[in-house]
Every structure is written in structure tokens, then in C-alpha cells.
Amino acid sequence: MNIAVAGTGYVGLVTGTCLAEMGQTVVCFDVQKEKIAALQQRRSPIYEPGLEQLIQKNMSAGRLSFTADEKKAYGEADIVFLAVGTPEQEDGSANLTYIEEAVRSIARNMEKDVIIVTKSTVPVGTNERIRQMMERLKPPFLRISVVSNPEFLREGSAIHDWFYGDRIVIGASKEDEEAVAVVAKLYEPLGIPMMKTDLASAEMIKYASNAFLATKISFINEIANICEKVGATIDDVAYGIGLDKRIGPQFLQAGIGYGGSCFPKDTKALVQIAGNVQHRFELLEAVIQVNNKQQSMLVEKAKQYVGCLRGKKIALLGLAFKPNTDDVREAASLVIANQLIGEGATVVAYDPIAVDNAKKHFPPSVQYADAIIEAIRGADAAFIVTEWDEIKRTPLSVFREHMRTPIVLDGRNCYSPEEARRSHVTYISIGRAPVLAGVYQTE
Ligand SMILES: NC(=O)c1ccc[n+]([C@@H]2O[C@H](COP(=O)([O-])OP(=O)(O)OC[C@H]3O[C@@H](n4cnc5c(N)ncnc54)[C@H](O)[C@@H]3O)[C@@H](O)[C@H]2O)c1
Structure with missing residues (x-):
């Protein structure tokens, strides 16, 4: 499985690094080129205890890489984790423009069937809209699935929370049961209670x-x-x-x-x-x-x-x-x-x-x-x-x-x-x- 992660903030960087630590091959993409440049030099752009060491270890092992090139990120991906920001807008609602940009970028660059796993916190109905966008924009001969997998990590103990979390939530519609099984298999080694909905x-x-x-x-x-x-x-x-x-x-x-x-x-x-x-x-x-x-x-x-x-x-x-x-x-x-x-x-x-x-x-x-x-x-x-x-x-x-x-x-x-x-x-x-x-x- 080739895994791509969109967004190298507090959630994306921890997700990508911990998946690599679990033996997966992961490439992380961000639109902020300076963040990617720092990461390519093995420096973490955020402070999270233990994260930088884990980044270095997995880069050395060849399992974790960083790119600012969307083709390199999404071209070969089987699974893309969405971990971009969803900041609040003036009226308090979530700003989904970063999600939409990432979705467009995946659709533009995908060369294989892909499972999109949404880790970003998004309002109810957003994953359904992601699916509709992808169906409209993807190459017609490729298939997409959409899985909601909200993140519960706490900054300051994020790595611990990845490996010892209370639960993993996986949401999908009936037609994406195969994708649910693939995502569940990724998490299985953690032994964390998993709920599907x-x-x-x-x-x-x-x-x-x-x-x-x-x-x-x-x-x-x-x-x-x-x-x-x-x-x-x-x-x-x-x-x-x-x-x-x-x-x-x-x-x-x-x-x-x-x-x-x-x-x-x-x-x-x-x-x-x-x-x-x-x-x-x-x-x-x-x-x-x-x-x-x-x-x-x-x-x-x-x-x-x-x-x-x-x-x-x-x-x-x-x-x-x-x-x-x-x-x-x-x-x-x-x-x-x-x-x-x-x-x-x-x-x-x-x-x-x-x-x-x-x-x-x-x-x-x-x-x-x-x-x-x-x-x-x-x-x-x-x-x-x-x-x-x-x-x-x-x-x-x-x-x-x-x-x-x-x-x-x-x-x-x-x-x-x-x-x-x-x-x-x-x-x-x-x-x-x-x-x-x-x-x-x-x-
Ligand atoms: N921080 C937390 O503790 C936490 C915990 C659980 C869930 N979440 C949710 O996870 C999401 C991400 O949060 P965060 O704190 O990691 O945000 P963040 O601001 O630290 O990181 C978001 C990253 O996404 C990048 N980005 C923006 N548009 C992009 C695009 N089109 N393609 C690729 N990268 C893009 C930004 O440059 C930034 O580096 C949010 O929805 C948040 O609510 C956060």
C-alpha cells in the first residue's frame, strides 16, 4: 500500500510518521513549501514530544518522505489521508476551502483507484460532498472510496495517543465496505477498539x-x-x-x-x-x-x-x-x-x-x-x-x-x-x- 497524507500540521505529521513507524510507506504533502523543506532536512516544523526523533528514524528507514509536488504525493497513492486545516470562519462555521483544494489536487493527480480517509474535523455531510466532488473530477476509469476517520489525538501526547488511543472510529456508506476493511486492517496492529458506522x-x-x-x-x-x-x-x-x-x-x-x-x-x-x-x-x-x-x-x-x-x-x-x-x-x-x-x-x-x-x-x-x-x-x-x-x-x-x-x-x-x-x-x-x-x- 502506498499512503499519502495531505497536510503536515499537528495531525498530518503525526499520522504520516506513526503509519511509517507501523511499517507503511508514506509520503506527506503540504502546500507550505518551507514546512516541506524543513522536513526534508529532518526537522519538525512543530513541537510535539518524540515526533522529530520518529520522523528521523522513519526517513532513515526509507518509509517516510516529504514532498511539495502533488504529482509525487498522489500519483501512486492507494490511500490518501486528509489532514488539512478546517479553521473557523467569521460566522463560526468550518472553512472547507483547504479540504476542497486537496480533493481537487488528488483528483487531478491520481493514477490508481484511491481511498480517501478524512482525518480533518469536518461538518456532517462533508464526506458525502467529498465523494460527489471526486466522482465529478476524477479520471472516469478510476474508482474512489471515501472513509471518515476522525482524529482524537491530544497535542502534547499525540504519539502516545496514536498508539494507545481509546477508540478508532471508521465511518463509510454501504458501497465502501471494501475500503473500510482496508482502513481497519491498517489500524489492526494497534489493538485499539474500533467502531464502524x-x-x-x-x-x-x-x-x-x-x-x-x-x-x-x-x-x-x-x-x-x-x-x-x-x-x-x-x-x-x-x-x-x-x-x-x-x-x-x-x-x-x-x-x-x-x-x-x-x-x-x-x-x-x-x-x-x-x-x-x-x-x-x-x-x-x-x-x-x-x-x-x-x-x-x-x-x-x-x-x-x-x-x-x-x-x-x-x-x-x-x-x-x-x-x-x-x-x-x-x-x-x-x-x-x-x-x-x-x-x-x-x-x-x-x-x-x-x-x-x-x-x-x-x-x-x-x-x-x-x-x-x-x-x-x-x-x-x-x-x-x-x-x-x-x-x-x-x-x-x-x-x-x-x-x-x-x-x-x-x-x-x-x-x-x-x-x-x-x-x-x-x-x-x-x-x-x-x-x-x-x-x-x-x-
Ligand atoms: N490539532 C489537533 O489537536 C487536532 C486533533 C484532532 C483533529 N484535528 C483536526 O485535524 C485537522 C488538521 O488540524 P491541525 O491542527 O493538524 O492543522 P494545522 O493547521 O496544524 O495543519 C494543517 C496543514 O494543512 C496544510 N494544507 C492546507 N491546505 C492544504 C492542501 N490543499 N494540501 C496539503 N496541505 C494543505 C497547511 O499548510 C498546514 O500545514 C483540522 O480539521 C483539525 O480540526 C486537530
């Missing part, structure tokens, strides 16, 4: 999964906000809820909301998908609203404890939307940086990995530090936005030592209130009582 259900499973996870996050964040007002502690409350097996402990960490390239766009797209069939998805609308408010919460708290932010030096610790990735798309840090600058503060940011990406998206006045201590030195307040291990491992006493006024606003609950008391910092976190430096507090 129709195209629309497979597409819906992906959106419904992300919507449910986003709902869990907004739910626990609202509970945390109430905890602050009634004197309860979110850590105990979340633990107590999570002990119920019907609920489970995962995705109950209160914080300043979800970000990244998936939850924000997929929740909005699902609201649109529902709207298209005259169904108002009110629950999900509320989840989105709660998340938007939650991302702004730390700045409001800062004004309460620091006072006017004009002219203040604020350290922003963590820029990636979550640890172990360089992805800053829809990150809370971006919302916070813009707000702080709007308030007239000077923002000095630190992130162990995501600074290069941040520089492309953040306001130009943001300054960047090479180390945590450099960011917090002389600062009037420090915001913790991403729970990188390096940040979590920095004792609060270090903040006390280096800041002008030791006010730490922790959007990820990285520290215990006890440590804050011992370290004599003012410590404001989510869903817990504030700890005020210099104020003697009893339990």
Missing part, C-alpha cells in the same frame, strides 16, 4: 466528543466560580464529584478555560451545524459564553488585588494553550496579553517552547524573557497561564524573592494555598479562597 455518525462523534469535553470544562469552571463565593474549595469539590464513576475524575480541573485549535472552533461549528437544521444548541452556546468569560477572569482579579494596571510590569508565564505544545491558537494567554496591554500594563512573557509562534500572533509590545526569573524580576504581578512542569516546579518563594510585589494570579491552580501562605505571597487561584501576603490566616 456511517459517514454522518462518524462526523458527529468527533464534534459531540469535543463539545462534551468543553462542557465538562465550563461546568467545573462555573462550579469553581460559585465555590469562591460560598467559601467552598474546588479541589475538594472536583475530587468528590470525580469519585462518582458515572462522572469520572478527568476534565474536572478548574482554570481559566479551554483554548487551542480544536475546542473553540469545534464547539462553534457544532452550534452552526445544529443551526443549519433549525436546532438551537443552547447548552453549547452557554458553554462557549462561560469559556469566554473565564479567559478574562484573571485580569479582573488582578485589578482587584493590584489596583490600576497602567504602567505596571506584569509577568505572563506560559503562552501555549496547554503544556507540551508550541500551539498558541486560541490560547488564554493571547486574550490576557491583549487585555493587559489595553489596561496600559507592560507585559513580559515567558514560555519554554511557544515563543516563536507567540511572536506571530501577540501584540508587538509584548516583551519576551528567556527564563522565568527574568520575567518575574521586579514585576508587580505574575499570571500563570500554562501549567508547564518548569513553571509548576518553581517554588512560590522564588516569586517572593524576585517580584516587586509578590502577587501571583494562578489560572491553572499549580500551587496549594498552603505553599502560598508559607511563602508569603498573595496568591489568587480559581475556585479557592485568596491567600493574602502578610495577612495571618487560620484554616
Whole structure:
């Protein structure tokens, strides 16, 4: 089997590399020539733990190659995985132009029967439209099949998730049963539970999964906000809820909301998908609203404890939307940086990995530090936005030592209130009582 992958982003690159690691021959194609040039020199254009080593290993073994030439990519392909972006448009719906471009390119260049496997997250009905486009554009003597195979990997642990995922979903219409068997065989060695369904259900499973996870996050964040007002502690409350097996402990960490390239766009797209069939998805609308408010919460708290932010030096610790990735798309840090600058503060940011990406998206006045201590030195307040291990491992006493006024606003609950008391910092976190430096507090 010759496998081609369209798109060498977070999903395409992991898909291509992991398929090669499983012994397949894979060629990855991208329209961004600089990405392909870097990959041809064995450098990964994205940060994903373990990925670059796996790329190098499989290139050396002759199983993995990269090309910016669509003929080389699709001419010999038996299977093409679609992993191009489906970003959100102004109205929240998914932009399918990259999918359409890729489909046209496959149709133009295919020289064999081909199975198209859609990994990109696409609205319900898109795979059917892909089939219609392909039928119209392909050479008449060749056959195509279309399989929906939504991706569930998490950035930061994508390779682990490929090999040890919870499930593999394969959707297709009845006429493509042969193609389903071929795709299922590819995945078989992984031993991951596989479910087969129709195209629309497979597409819906992906959106419904992300919507449910986003709902869990907004739910626990609202509970945390109430905890602050009634004197309860979110850590105990979340633990107590999570002990119920019907609920489970995962995705109950209160914080300043979800970000990244998936939850924000997929929740909005699902609201649109529902709207298209005259169904108002009110629950999900509320989840989105709660998340938007939650991302702004730390700045409001800062004004309460620091006072006017004009002219203040604020350290922003963590820029990636979550640890172990360089992805800053829809990150809370971006919302916070813009707000702080709007308030007239000077923002000095630190992130162990995501600074290069941040520089492309953040306001130009943001300054960047090479180390945590450099960011917090002389600062009037420090915001913790991403729970990188390096940040979590920095004792609060270090903040006390280096800041002008030791006010730490922790959007990820990285520290215990006890440590804050011992370290004599003012410590404001989510869903817990504030700890005020210099104020003697009893339990
Ligand atoms: N990032 C995640 O964690 C994740 C997880 C599950 C699903 N998804 C979905 O997978 C899809 C890809 O996401 P991503 O994060 O990898 O996106 P990305 O932006 O990192 O990568 C997309 C890549 O596609 C390339 N591209 C655009 N048009 C192309 C074309 N015509 N031919 C070939 N390449 C083309 C772009 O240049 C880019 O390199 C999206 O639909 C996303 O919703 C993402």
C-alpha cells in the first residue's frame, strides 16, 4: 500500500510518521513549501514530544518522505489521508476551502483507484460532498472510496495517543465496505477498539466528543466560580464529584478555560451545524459564553488585588494553550496579553517552547524573557497561564524573592494555598479562597 497524507500540521505529521513507524510507506504533502523543506532536512516544523526523533528514524528507514509536488504525493497513492486545516470562519462555521483544494489536487493527480480517509474535523455531510466532488473530477476509469476517520489525538501526547488511543472510529456508506476493511486492517496492529458506522455518525462523534469535553470544562469552571463565593474549595469539590464513576475524575480541573485549535472552533461549528437544521444548541452556546468569560477572569482579579494596571510590569508565564505544545491558537494567554496591554500594563512573557509562534500572533509590545526569573524580576504581578512542569516546579518563594510585589494570579491552580501562605505571597487561584501576603490566616 502506498499512503499519502495531505497536510503536515499537528495531525498530518503525526499520522504520516506513526503509519511509517507501523511499517507503511508514506509520503506527506503540504502546500507550505518551507514546512516541506524543513522536513526534508529532518526537522519538525512543530513541537510535539518524540515526533522529530520518529520522523528521523522513519526517513532513515526509507518509509517516510516529504514532498511539495502533488504529482509525487498522489500519483501512486492507494490511500490518501486528509489532514488539512478546517479553521473557523467569521460566522463560526468550518472553512472547507483547504479540504476542497486537496480533493481537487488528488483528483487531478491520481493514477490508481484511491481511498480517501478524512482525518480533518469536518461538518456532517462533508464526506458525502467529498465523494460527489471526486466522482465529478476524477479520471472516469478510476474508482474512489471515501472513509471518515476522525482524529482524537491530544497535542502534547499525540504519539502516545496514536498508539494507545481509546477508540478508532471508521465511518463509510454501504458501497465502501471494501475500503473500510482496508482502513481497519491498517489500524489492526494497534489493538485499539474500533467502531464502524456511517459517514454522518462518524462526523458527529468527533464534534459531540469535543463539545462534551468543553462542557465538562465550563461546568467545573462555573462550579469553581460559585465555590469562591460560598467559601467552598474546588479541589475538594472536583475530587468528590470525580469519585462518582458515572462522572469520572478527568476534565474536572478548574482554570481559566479551554483554548487551542480544536475546542473553540469545534464547539462553534457544532452550534452552526445544529443551526443549519433549525436546532438551537443552547447548552453549547452557554458553554462557549462561560469559556469566554473565564479567559478574562484573571485580569479582573488582578485589578482587584493590584489596583490600576497602567504602567505596571506584569509577568505572563506560559503562552501555549496547554503544556507540551508550541500551539498558541486560541490560547488564554493571547486574550490576557491583549487585555493587559489595553489596561496600559507592560507585559513580559515567558514560555519554554511557544515563543516563536507567540511572536506571530501577540501584540508587538509584548516583551519576551528567556527564563522565568527574568520575567518575574521586579514585576508587580505574575499570571500563570500554562501549567508547564518548569513553571509548576518553581517554588512560590522564588516569586517572593524576585517580584516587586509578590502577587501571583494562578489560572491553572499549580500551587496549594498552603505553599502560598508559607511563602508569603498573595496568591489568587480559581475556585479557592485568596491567600493574602502578610495577612495571618487560620484554616
Ligand atoms: N490539532 C489537533 O489537536 C487536532 C486533533 C484532532 C483533529 N484535528 C483536526 O485535524 C485537522 C488538521 O488540524 P491541525 O491542527 O493538524 O492543522 P494545522 O493547521 O496544524 O495543519 C494543517 C496543514 O494543512 C496544510 N494544507 C492546507 N491546505 C492544504 C492542501 N490543499 N494540501 C496539503 N496541505 C494543505 C497547511 O499548510 C498546514 O500545514 C483540522 O480539521 C483539525 O480540526 C486537530
